[in-house]
Amino acid sequence: MPKLNQEKFNYEASPFWSGLRCRCPQCGKGKLFKSYLKLAPSCTNCGLDMSSAEDADGPAAFGTLFVGLLVAFSALVVEVKFSPPTWVHLSMWIPLAIFGTLGILQPLKGVFVAIQLSHEAIEGTQDNE
Numbered sequence: 001m002p003k004l005n006q007e008k009f010n011y012e013a014s015p016f017w018s019g020l021r022c023r024c025p026q027c028g029k030g031k032l033f034k035s036y037l038k039l040a041p042s043c044t045n046c047g048l049d050m051s052s053a054e055d056a057d058g059p060a061a062f063g064t065l066f067v068g069l070l071v072a073f074s075a076l077v078v079e080v081k082f083s084p085p086t087w088v089h090l091s092m093w094i095p096l097a098i099f100g101t102l103g104i105l106q107p108l109k110g111v112f113v114a115i116q117l118s119h120e121a122i123e124g125t126q127d128n129e
């Protein structure tokens, strides 16, 4: 399968925006995922090999921290301004934290993988001569 081709690389489709839209970082058109969080083995449009992409826990960690900070700050503001009962806090913030994290996870993983692929960052290998 073809690796990233710098001559074919579409700089109009930046890795950040391509990843955010869950599209291939090379052509900006092919799909990055074959399911919710499972990467496609290659781009359906340009054939870019995406099998080397590995993002580990980065998107989950950053997504959880970002949504957690947003929810905690919002809960603090609501508590100070309105002082609602505890059940209101629980029924608002727990679903928002869960669905917010799930909603941000795929675009965040797309950004991580697209930037990794565009920089051809792969796992280190040892060359024994």
Ligand SMILES: [Zn+2]
Pocket: 024, 025, 026, 027, 028, 029, 030, 043, 044, 045, 046, 047, 048
């Ligand atoms: Zn592509």
